[in-house]
Amino acid sequence: MEEIMKALQNIQKELNDQKIEIQKNGERVTEQVTQNITNKLEEKFAIWKEKHQTLKEKVENQERRIQFMEKQARARNIIFFGIEEGESSYKNLENNIIKFINEYLSIKLEYRDIQEVKRLGKIGDKPRPILVTFTTLGLKINILKQKNLLKDTQYYLKEDYPKYILEKRKELQKEANKEREKGNRVTIKYDKLVVVKSNNKRALPTSPEPQNYQPQQTRISQTTKKNKTKNPNSPIRRSNSVSEGFVRPGLLNYLVNKNDKNTLQHQNNENVNKNNQI
Known part of the structure; x- marks a missing residue:
């Protein structure tokens, strides 16, 4: 009976060991499968991320192109506000805008100058604004220069900006107000803020000069005068200083000729001495 019990206990122990081993193998298999799945997902994610970045760049390029084309399309446009609305046809509206520009802006306009x-x-209840497309950019610029003539009237005009530019200009307007409060001059050009600082600028710090300080040119000239006074017969020396000037050609020729005469006289004296010896 005891032998049977021992045999059953051994069998139970072996079963428990096998159970533990099976659990460990299962955990290892699960971990390996999870790691493989994670690696595959990371590879696919990297591929999709690269594709997304490429598509993002393409979309951004397309947006820039569209914005550029929209800017070019509106480059010759001006919007007029406050002009009474009573025209019955396109021809009447065209006549009204030409008459308005001729009368209020002092610019002679013809039908060929208007594209649309x-x-x-x-x-x-209020008159709707009028969008005018001119045939040339120069004509639009000339009209914008005359907009100050509408200052004391109910009329005014503005450039035709895209929607995203209008939103950006609203944001820039807040910054412009802050700069004006500081006393700076501010203008908004298209989608950029141009700030001109006020003239109240702090002077640049300068180093103090010593009490016995003299300009370099003055010190050099004084040194030259002292040398001339002390040694009136001293030979002329060349100086690297630019302030002392160059040696005059006449003086240079005099020195060269003098040196040549001294050399010839020295050679003649040597020849005479040789003849006397002979």
Whole structure:
């Protein structure tokens, strides 16, 4: 009976060991499968991330191109506000805008100068703004220069900006107000803020000069005068200082000729001595 019990206990122990081993193998298999799945997902994620970045760059390039094309399309546009609305046809509207520009802006306009003219928005109590496309950019610029003539009237005009530019200009307007409060001059050009600082600038610090300080040119000239006074017969020396000037050609020729005469006299004296010896 005891032998049977021992045999059963051994069997139970072996079963427990096998169970533990099976659990460990299962955990290892699960971990390996999880790692493989994670690696595959990371590879696919990297591929999708690269594709997403490429598509993002393409979309950004397309947006820039669209914005550029929209800017070019609106480059010759001006929007007029406050002009009474009573025209019955396109021809009447064109006549009204030409007459308005001739009368209020002192610019002689013809039909060929206008490419397109139209009202913007829905009909309401107030006159709708008029969008005018001119045939040349120069004509648009000339009209914008004359907008100050509408200062004391109910009329005014603005450039035709895209929607995203209008939103950005609103944001820039807040910054412009802050700069004006500081006393700076501010202008908004298209989508950029141009700030001109006020003239109240702090002077640059300068190093103090010593009491016995003299300019370099003055010190050099004084040194030259002292040398001339002390040694009137001293030979002329060349100086590297620019302030002392160059040696005059006449003086240079005099020195060269003098040296040549001294050399010839020395050679003649030597020849005479040789003849006397002979």
